[in-house]
Amino acid sequence: xxxxxxxxxxxxxxxxxxxxxxxxxxxxxxxxxxxxxxxxxxxxxxxxxxxxxxxxxxxxxxxxxxxxxxxxxxxxxxxxxxxxxxxxxxxxxxxxxxxxxxxxxxxxxxxxxxxxxxxxxxxxxxxxxxxxxxxxxxxxxxxxxxxxxxxxxxx
Amino acid sequence: xxxxxxxxxxxxxxxxxxxxxxxxxxxxxxxxxxxxxxxxxxxxxxxxxxxxxxxxxxxxxxxxxxxxxxxxxxxxxxxxxxxxxxxxxxxxxxxxxxxxxxxxxxxxxxxxxxxxxxxxxxxxxxxxxxxxxxxxxxxxxxxxxxxxxxxxxxxxxxxxxxxxxxxxxxxxxxxxxxxxxxxxxxxxxxxxxxxxxxxxxxxxxxxxxxxxxxxxxxxxxxxxxxxxxxxxxxxxxxxxxxxxxxxxxxxxxxxxxxxxxxxxxxxxxxxxxxxxxxxxxxxxxxxxxxxxxxxxxxxxxxxxxxxxxxxxxxxxxxxxxxxxxx
Numbered sequence: 001x002x003x004x005x006x007x008x009x010x011x012x013x014x015x016x017x018x019x020x021x022x023x024x025x026x027x028x029x030x031x032x033x034x035x036x037x038x039x040x041x042x043x044x045x046x047x048x049x050x051x052x053x054x055x056x057x058x059x060x061x062x063x064x065x066x067x068x069x070x071x072x073x074x075x076x077x078x079x080x081x082x083x084x085x086x087x088x089x090x091x092x093x094x095x096x097x098x099x100x101x102x103x104x105x106x107x108x109x110x111x112x113x114x115x116x117x118x119x120x121x122x123x124x125x126x127x128x129x130x131x132x133x134x135x136x137x138x139x140x141x142x143x144x145x146x147x148x149x150x151x152x153x154x155x
Numbered sequence: 156x157x158x159x160x161x162x163x164x165x166x167x168x169x170x171x172x173x174x175x176x177x178x179x180x181x182x183x184x185x186x187x188x189x190x191x192x193x194x195x196x197x198x199x200x201x202x203x204x205x206x207x208x209x210x211x212x213x214x215x216x217x218x219x220x221x222x223x224x225x226x227x228x229x230x231x232x233x234x235x236x237x238x239x240x241x242x243x244x245x246x247x248x249x250x251x252x253x254x255x256x257x258x259x260x261x262x263x264x265x266x267x268x269x270x271x272x273x274x275x276x277x278x279x280x281x282x283x284x285x286x287x288x289x290x291x292x293x294x295x296x297x298x299x300x301x302x303x304x305x306x307x308x309x310x311x312x313x314x315x316x317x318x319x320x321x322x323x324x325x326x327x328x329x330x331x332x333x334x335x336x337x338x339x340x341x342x343x344x345x346x347x348x349x350x351x352x353x354x355x356x357x358x359x360x361x362x363x364x365x366x367x368x369x370x371x372x373x374x375x376x377x378x379x380x381x382x383x384x385x386x387x388x389x390x391x392x393x394x395x396x397x398x399x400x401x402x403x404x405x406x407x408x409x410x411x412x413x414x415x416x417x418x419x420x421x422x423x424x425x426x427x428x429x430x431x432x433x434x435x436x437x438x439x440x441x442x443x444x445x446x447x448x449x450x451x452x453x454x455x456x457x458x459x460x461x462x463x464x465x466x467x468x469x470x471x472x473x474x475x476x477x478x479x480x481x
Contacts, residue, residue: 047192049192050192050193050196050204050205050206050467051204051205051206055206055207055471056209058473059168059471059472059473060189060467060468060471066191066192066194066195067192067195068195096205097204099201100199100200100201100203100204101199101200101201102200
């Protein structure tokens with residue numbers, strides 16, 4: 001996955017990307033990618049809790065670490081990393097949040113697993129795995145050490 | 156009905172925030188943890204999150220308070236809510252309309268939350284008992300009774316400097332008799348597991364019920380400040396004093412005012428707090444208020460994050476029968 005991402009960055013002549021992982025699973029994957037690619041910018045993390053579109057339906061989610069973007073987003077090429085791309089709503093929320101920090105030059109979406117079930121026009125440019133799953137099946141990443149990918153059946 | 160019962164719905168989720176009393180440690184911790192995440196919003200170029208977009212929050216201030224109203228307004232706006240500030244002195248209640256009629260009119264405008272400040276103790280509870288089920292009430296200070304969001308921002312500020320509540324000695328100094336803030340602070344500190352809370356002040360400004368709340372009372376300020384981790388100074392509430400409870404402000408400052416010399420009795424890393432507005436030279440010396448141990452301005456900043464947290468926890472109640480998406 002890191003190799004494919006590096007090839008994509010090279011093809012676009014992006015030498016200094018900023019990597020941002022979405023809490024919680026995306027941040028674990030982003031940390032590993034960051035260690036392998038070693039970009040100049042420190043790792044950023046996003047907590048999209050306050051940007052979800054389902055707040056009025058499901059209430060406030062349990063809290064995780066707050067967002068931390070230790071670099072300017074303006075005019076920067078961003079690699080946004082998540083563990084699973086499913087409906088696309090998390091990525092939409094993450095992009096909304098990034099734009100509240102500034103105007104990036106571009107955003108590349110890299111995910112560990114891209115699964116079926118999209119509800120918004122969002123696709124990953126780099127995916128470790130692409131899976132066709134039934135609606136009642138769920139992909140879950142546990143971690144951070146070791147990182148384990150599970151496919152579960154909903155009850 | 157017990158007063159605290161009205162604050163939670165049948166699932167135990169926070170519906171109104173009227174007082175600290177009766178809340179579990181988990182509820183207060185949830186608010187503090189949520190506030191921690193909102194701190195970063197104030198540092199973003201766009202100081203706003205879309206959480207309460209479409210919600211309408213009404214600031215009902217029957218008692219004037221620029222600072223508290225402003226922080227509630229800013230908190231609501233940073234959550235993307237629409238905010239109405241109702242100035243009661245010029246509202247229709249002064250034209251003879253009853254309070255309940257005014258509330259029902261605001262309900263009919265599809266409001267979601269009332270932030271209530273009132274000079275009478277129990278006013279927020281009264282309103283909470285009479286509003287429509289979909290409306291939440293936050294108490295922004297009622298009489299001598301409670302000021303729960305101020306207490307939450309105070310314990311939030313303490314936690315940012317001294318994360319282990321179970322190892323703290325906290326002194327509250329001054330006019331505890333008239334202070335709704337102090338009452339709420341004591342309840343919050345007790346609930347969060349602070350083992351020693353001290354009340355320091357003249358006999359005339361220390362209410363008799365404090366010892367029943369587990370508070371250690373000191374009339375000698377030097378004795379009371381020894382080895383404390385946190386010093387919370389209170390405002391001398393001259394407007395609430397009916398009789399001559401104090402000989403003079405000068406004498407009060409000389410006896411109870413926080414000076415560098417008195418602060419030196421506390422632990423070297425003790426923090427100094429004040430809910431504001433400060434009466435310099437009455438409760439606190441300027442060099443202490445502006446000194447390195449003072450976190451008074453941090454309290455103001457933290458007040459916005461904590462009020463954002465309370466609003467979002469209250470309005471973010473999960474409707475019954477629905478499960479969260481993974």
